[in-house]
Amino acid sequence: MVRPLSLPTARVERLRSRLSPRDLAVLASLDRVRLLSLNQIRRLAVTDGSPRARTRRAQLMMTRLTKLGVVVRFSRIIGGVRAGSSGYIYGLSDVGQAVLNTDGPLGGRRRRVWESKPYFQDHMLAVAELYVQLVERHREGTTELLAYDAEPANWRHFSGAGGELVQIKPDAYVRIGRAAMEYSAFIEVDLSTETLPTIQKKSQRYIDYWRSGMEQQWRGVFPKVLWLVETERRRDRIASVIGKLALDGQTLFDVGLLNDGPQILSGSNQGAAA
Structure with missing residues (x-):
């Protein structure tokens, strides 16, 4: 069921205070393009270090943002089971929309994220x-x-x-x-x-x-x-x-x-x- 979001302002402010500029930049990118893979997030937000270190740091960042509830990690994994956590897909949650102070689709109320079909995700x-x-x-x-x-x-x-x-x-x-x-x-x-x-x-x-x-x-x-x-x-x-x-x-x-x-x-x- 899709329900409108209602979050106390104080909770939103507490969440926002726990986010770094890089965290907020990731949320803004998700707000712009709706979905990003971990690999895409790494390339956008973690630009220093070896590829392996950058992937690990991106994984830790997105795990933390998922636990905070500002992003949603989809159950589908790009590249199959062997891709592991590096194949996860992420979207902006209703809580993340509130933190960014953005509206829902077409200027409407913020809504909870729901799973879309694989072909739509691929697009x-x-x-x-x-x-x-x-x-x-x-x-x-x-x-x-x-x-x-x-x-x-x-x-x-x-x-x-x-x-x-x-x-x-x-x-x-x-x-x-x-x-x-x-x-x-x-x-x-x-x-x-x-x-x-x-x-x-x-x-x-x-x-x-x-x-x-x-x-x-x-x-x-x-x-x-x-x-x-x-x-x-x-x-x-x-x-x-x-x-x-x-x-x-x-x-x-x-x-x-x-x-x-x-x-x-x-x-x-x-x-x-x-």
């Missing part, structure tokens, strides 16, 4: 991986991560041809700085769970939004729509779908492999503003 972790890689490149100085908005903060609304309200719901909205340029993109992570007609419908919705001019008026530029996929075969199939769209709309899209996402995002073919 969220794939989106989170892109975020982690962009943070790593930001630290290295390769590119500057100017913005990363996940759902629902990145949703857009516009009026359809009949005056109806239409939504687009990217997995992420990203802005990257490189030299004197900014590159922006709406991200769609595809794990081959959507049918090609659904891909076509989503893509057409982006074209309709582009034609509305709302994003250009707000941001000064329309971002690229970047489909990121797991295999070259899937990339070719989605590229074929995009090739059937109106010619003027096809230039809005790029399709690439998930592992190439950060490189594509910082390329010269993205939506750019000087």
Whole structure:
């Protein structure tokens, strides 16, 4: 059963006082991307020491945060039983939301975390991986991560041809700085769970939004729509779908492999503003 959260202010303040800046940064990352694996948390939050030492410190940190009740450790283990605690997945609890003073989904009441289906977790972790890689490149100085908005903060609304309200719901909205340029993109992570007609419908919705001019008026530029996929075969199939769209709309899209996402995002073919 999903129940709204009600926590005494004094308890929230006591919990907050027991958290380090690094703890709070982990909670903020979970609030942003919803789920993170231990490996992803280690790469975001524990950046010094040998890989083995960093993993151990991340394990200890997340065990402590789980016991405090500010995060939830899911029963599923990435990589199977042999992965052990290094394969755990974590999400932000209702208590963690209260500590961060954030609202629940869509600005609603904070809610208790419940288990989601594995394919949905895989999708969220794939989106989170892109975020982690962009943070790593930001630290290295390769590119500057100017913005990363996940759902629902990145949703857009516009009026359809009949005056109806239409939504687009990217997995992420990203802005990257490189030299004197900014590159922006709406991200769609595809794990081959959507049918090609659904891909076509989503893509057409982006074209309709582009034609509305709302994003250009707000941001000064329309971002690229970047489909990121797991295999070259899937990339070719989605590229074929995009090739059937109106010619003027096809230039809005790029399709690439998930592992190439950060490189594509910082390329010269993205939506750019000087």
